[in-house]
Amino acid sequence: MCKKSSDTKKYTWSQVKEHSTAEDAWVVYQNKVYDVSDWYEHPGGAVIFTHAGDDMTDIFAAFHAAGSHMAMRRFYIGELDTTSVTHKDEQQIAFEGGYRRLRSKLIQMGMFKSSKLFYVYKCSFNMSMWACACLMMYLSSNPLLHVASALIMGLFWQQCGWLAHDFLHHQVFKQRKYGDLGGIFWGNLMQGYSMQWWKNKHNGHHAVPNLHNSSVHATDGDPDIDTMPLLAWSLKQAKQWREHRADGKDSALTKFFIKWQAVTYFPILLLARISWLNESAKTAFGIAGSSKNAQIELERKGIMYPKLERSGIIVHHLWVLAYCTGFGRFGLAYSTALFFLSTCSCGLFLALVFGLGHNGMATYDAETRPDFWKLQVTTTRNIIGGHGFPQFFVDWLCGGLQYQVDHHLFPMMPRHNLAKCHELVESFCKEWGVKYHEADLVDGTIEVLKHLGSVSDDFMQEFIEEFPAM
Numbered sequence: 218m219c220k221k222s223s224d225t226k227k228y229t230w231s232q233v234k235e236h237s238t239a240e241d242a243w244v245v246y247q248n249k250v251y252d253v254s255d256w257y258e259h260p261g262g263a264v265i266f267t268h269a270g271d272d273m274t275d276i277f278a279a280f281h282a283a284g285s286h287m288a289m290r291r292f293y294i295g296e297l298d299t300t301s302v303t304h305k306d307e308q309q310i311a312f313e314g315g316y317r318r319l320r321s322k323l324i325q326m327g328m329f330k331s332s333k334l335f336y337v338y339k340c341s342f343n344m345s346m347w348a349c350a351c352l353m354m355y356l357s358s359n360p361l362l363h364v365a366s367a368l369i370m371g372l373f374w375q376q377c378g379w380l381a382h383d384f385l386h387h388q389v390f391k392q393r394k395y396g397d398l399g400g401i402f403w404g405n406l407m408q409g410y411s412m413q414w415w416k417n418k419h420n421g422h423h424a425v426p427n428l429h430n431s432s433v434h435a436t437d438g439d440p441d442i443d444t445m446p447l448l449a450w451s452l453k454q455a456k457q458w459r460e461h462r463a464d465g466k467d468s469a470l471t472k473f474f475i476k477w478q479a480v481t482y483f484p485i486l487l488l489a490r491i492s493w494l495n496e497s498a499k500t501a502f503g504i505a506g507s508s509k510n511a512q513i514e515l516e517r518k519g520i521m522y523p524k525l526e527r528s529g530i531i532v533h534h535l536w537v538l539a540y541c542t543g544f545g546r547f548g549l550a551y552s553t554a555l556f557f558l559s560t561c562s563c564g565l566f567l568a569l570v571f572g573l574g575h576n577g578m579a580t581y582d583a584e585t586r587p588d589f590w591k592l593q594v595t596t597t598r599n600i601i602g603g604h605g606f607p608q609f610f611v612d613w614l615c616g617g618l619q620y621q622v623d624h625h626l627f628p629m630m631p632r633h634n635l636a637k638c639h640e641l642v643e644s645f646c647k648e649w650g651v652k653y654h655e656a657d658l659v660d661g662t663i664e665v666l667k668h669l670g671s672v673s674d675d676f677m678q679e680f681i682e683e684f685p686a687m
């Protein structure tokens with residue numbers, strides 16, 4: 218237990234806020250203050266610093282196993298002076314109490330327990346897709362069947378993504394190690410991604426969805442919207458990029474990409490998997506982390522399962538090589554075309570779903586970040602059936618992420634319980650006036666493209682006003 222006596226140190230909220238960098242990081246959990254400065258050895262990694270100088274009570278509950286709070290003891294430095302917390306009125310305190318009670322209710326309802334039968338079915342279905350794609354490539358000499366096989370492989374990789382996601386959020390097993398091993402199977406071996414790379418990036422995204430980096434050189438925001446100079450999600454993000462250049466102006470390439478981003482969005486998504494394969498290999502083989510923090514983490518503690526991760530990735534590339542060459546029968550050009558077809562279709566299927574989850578929704582700066590619940594709900598969109606796509610198809614395609622809002626609030630909840638959870642979350646949002654957004658695949662995509670278009674219009678307008686002579 219933390220020591221509490223009359224000589225326990227008390228800290229004001231503004232004192233806590235002063236310690237907001239990785240090197241000097243204080244965090245608050247249930248009104249207790251902890252100093253986690255420089256703790257890159259944290260089992261969850263550098264994501265902890267996204268909450269430096271802030272309250273981590275809810276994000277801690279979202280990520281940790283029961284009992285993990287015991288590990289906090291050695292970082293305890295004192296109590297928060299609650300009278301100094303002036304940025305929360307009674308309404309806000311009642312709201313926070315309400316969503317914490319909802320979480321306890323969901324635990325009591327057994328919503329965090331997984332159905333192993335459901336996951337046996339999902340894993341078997343997925344492996345059947347893989348076997349089907351491989352057999353089509355092996356047995357047939359018909360190019361149309363090869364194309365169909367490559368598209369099935371693209372879908373298979375997409376579905377592997379959702380399974381690895383469930384295992385690595387510890388939705389399937391409470392035992393962290395089993396979840397990690399499931400993640401290495403579906404992630405490294407079947408998909409070619411590094412589990413550690415994925416965790417760093419994805420947990421960072423969960424901690425601060427749609428939050429911009431605090432400066433153009435920082436990597437403390439959501440890595441999933443760190444897409445400049447290719448895509449800008451707000452005018453501020455587009456303009457901030459100028460700080461990279463000595464002349465403080467946009468390069469011709471940046472201008473081109475932002476101007477046309479609503480058009481280039483899909484072509485960029487097509488290539489996403491290639492970039493992820495590259496970043497994964499660099500992390501797994503210890504060459505480079507995908508961000509400044511990930512790099513420091515890599516240098517300080519390496520990766521958790523180096524041998525398994527590396528052999529998983531090598532075996533993945535070997536079986537993909539065998540598959541794309543028709544098990545040794547096809548020439549270089551034909552094999553390369555099949556590789557790109559399966560890889561690009563996977564990139565599109567994957568990125569379409571998680572692009573719909575957040576792109577075009579609210580974005581925040583560090584200073585305007587709202588509480589945990591509002592941040593997660595207002596930056597996120599659920600996907601529903603519509604425009605001819607039935608709900609059961611959307612459920613299958615999106616692999617649980619059709620309930621992206623609910624998943625973001627409770628990342629460790631198994632996907633088969635999200636529909637039930639959604640009912641409670643939606644009525645809680647209604648009760649407290651928090652905007653809860655959902656759209657179908659077509660409307661959601663139009664929203665994303667319109668948002669990109671409006672950022673590029675604003676950018677071009679600003680550009681004309683700021684640099685009229687150019």
Ligand code: HEM
Pocket residue numbers: 244251253259260261262264265266267268273276277280281282283285286288289290292385393416420424
């Ligand atoms: C004093 C503060 C903290 C302590 C003592 C702590 C401790 C731990 C421990 C013991 C684990 C491993 C067991 C488990 O998975 O539950 C863990 C994992 C994790 N922590 Fe923390 N943590 C702290 C703060 C945070 C914060 C603020 C975040 C997010 C912003 C975070 C994110 C994570 C994540 C994502 C994992 C899971 C990593 C995985 O699945 O491999 N932690 N933490």
